[in-house]
Amino acid sequence: MHAVGAEQVEEAVADCVAALGTVTDRDWTGVRAGRLDWDCRKTAAHIADDLIAYAGRLAGRSASGYLPFTISLDEDTDNAGVLRTIEATGALLAAAIRTTPRAVRAFHPYPFRHANREGFAAMGVAEVLLHTHDVAEGTGIAYEPPAELASFALTRIFPQVRPGPTPWRTLLWATGRGDLPGREPVTGWHWSNNPVLRSERLTLEGVTPATAADLSLAGDGGYEWVGGATAEGTREGAGIMVKQYEEGLFHPEWGMYVLVRRDDDRAVGAMGFHGVPDGDGRVEIGYDLVVGARGHGYATEALRTLSRWALEQDGVRTVAAVVDHGNVPSQQVVDRAGFTRVFEDVEQISYELRG
Structure with missing residues (x-):
């Protein structure tokens, strides 16, 4: 590549x-x-x-x-x-x-x-x-x-x-070398490379604004995907990240992660947070696998890893997930990852994992 x-x-x-x-x-x-x-x-x-x-x-x-x-x-x-x-x-x-x-x-x-x-x-x-x-x-x-x-x-x-x-x-x-209208001068700074987490079989690679922009436009984001293309949910999530970046609300640790199999360096899906934790220490998580990678436990493995990481961060008490009633495989994923049902209506089921 x-x-x-x-x-x-x-x-x-x-x-x-x-x-x-x-x-x-x-x-x-x-x-x-x-x-x-x-x-x-x-x-x-x-x-x-x-x-x-x-x-x-x-x-x-x-x-x-x-x-x-x-x-x-x-x-x-x-x-x-x-x-x-x-x-x-x-x-x-x-x-x-x-x-x-x-x-x-x-x-x-x-x-x-x-x-x-x-x-x-x-x-x-x-x-x-x-x-x-x-x-x-x-x-x-x-x-x-x-x-x-x-x-x-x-x-x-x-x-x-x-x-x-x-x-x-x-x-x-x-980098503290100039001024911009409406912004305070920068007196201290450093750049930020993307975060990476590891599970048993996967590497969870934090998405940069550049990668999010490419994924949102149906690009590959620099990855080789199982099945040849990303899933629709990944493109939609990347589009949300692009908007967050444009509004100055992009936080790499609390964004999207591409799930990459280490044995062949191929991407199987994406998982990430909808935003930073709220004032009650609650953060919501979502995920999406390409069709050819489903049924192998990748989503459960990644969800356990990312949820555990989130609950180790200061002030985070709850990781939440919302799943459609008809999406039984996704319900099984959150169940296996240790989440508990806390609320449901005619369309969706809400789950939580507490620290």
């Missing part, structure tokens, strides 16, 4: 080199890079350091921490040499993204201590765009990258940032 992100890393690096290549004849060492405490030289070198670090973690399948290496430029490296190093390390990250299997996750601290290849691509793009901006600001040149690159980063690692007037202005605001 196509490795999304490699081309975006290459485009971001090319844009960086083109912009900063116009000022390589200037002194970068004695000039502060935008709002950073670093000078322009150190900031540009940091871009290369991040790119090779991300490539190393992906290629090495680093699971528990940073790799014990960093880049050290020769003392006589000029500014053009720094840019050549950015080009080389960007190519290495793009290659690592293309050659890393979709399901692989490697260490990154924010916020769940891991990221997949698409997450590393988004982080690499963000580092290149933002620090190119910092150096450009320090050297007094105008810089604005393609809107698609800023959007690529926002919809993958800034899921809780409500879209603004333009992707680039929104990304600058989200």
Whole structure:
């Protein structure tokens, strides 16, 4: 399957080199890079350091921490040499993204201590765009990258940032580098890779705004689905998530999770919460399997895992599920997962699992 992100890393690096290549004849060492405490030289070198670090973690399948290496430029490296190093390390990250299997996750601290290849691509793009901006600001040149690159980063690692007037202005605001009308200045921030939970046979992968948008438009979301396509309920749920993102109400932990079989990396369905827990500590859950994956206990297994996780979170006391009267298989799923019937009318049955 196509490795999304490699081309975006290459485009971001090319844009960086083109912009900063116009000022390589200037002194970068004695000039502060935008709002950073670093000078322009150190900031540009940091871009290369991040790119090779991300490539190393992906290629090495680093699971528990940073790799014990960093880049050290020769003392006589000029500014053009720094840019050549950015080009080389960007190519290495793009290659690592293309050659890393979709399901692989490697260490990154924010916020769940891991990221997949698409997450590393988004982080690499963000580092290149933002620090190119910092150096450009320090050297007094105008810089604005393609809107698609800023959007690529926002919809993958800034899921809780409500879209603004333009992707680039929104990304600058989200990282404390600019202002947006009607929004308070950002003084502290970090990006957020998608959450992942594991059950006996499945990996529950949290959906990003980018994935939700693709699924809502009948795309595959970057997954190979049993039977070749998602279920209708998954597309509808993804559409709801897109609206939440547009309204600034997207919370990745309390959104949708795609259920992926670990033995063949194929998606069997989706499960997720209708929103964040309410004031009484109650959260509602829903799910949907593709037809070809039903009857194997996947829904029960995933429901137990996701419900247990929810009840372990601070303030959550009840996980609820509502099932149609005629949907007997779904009723059996919630029964096997330990839910109790609490109310029913002529159309639906309400279930609860309490902590």
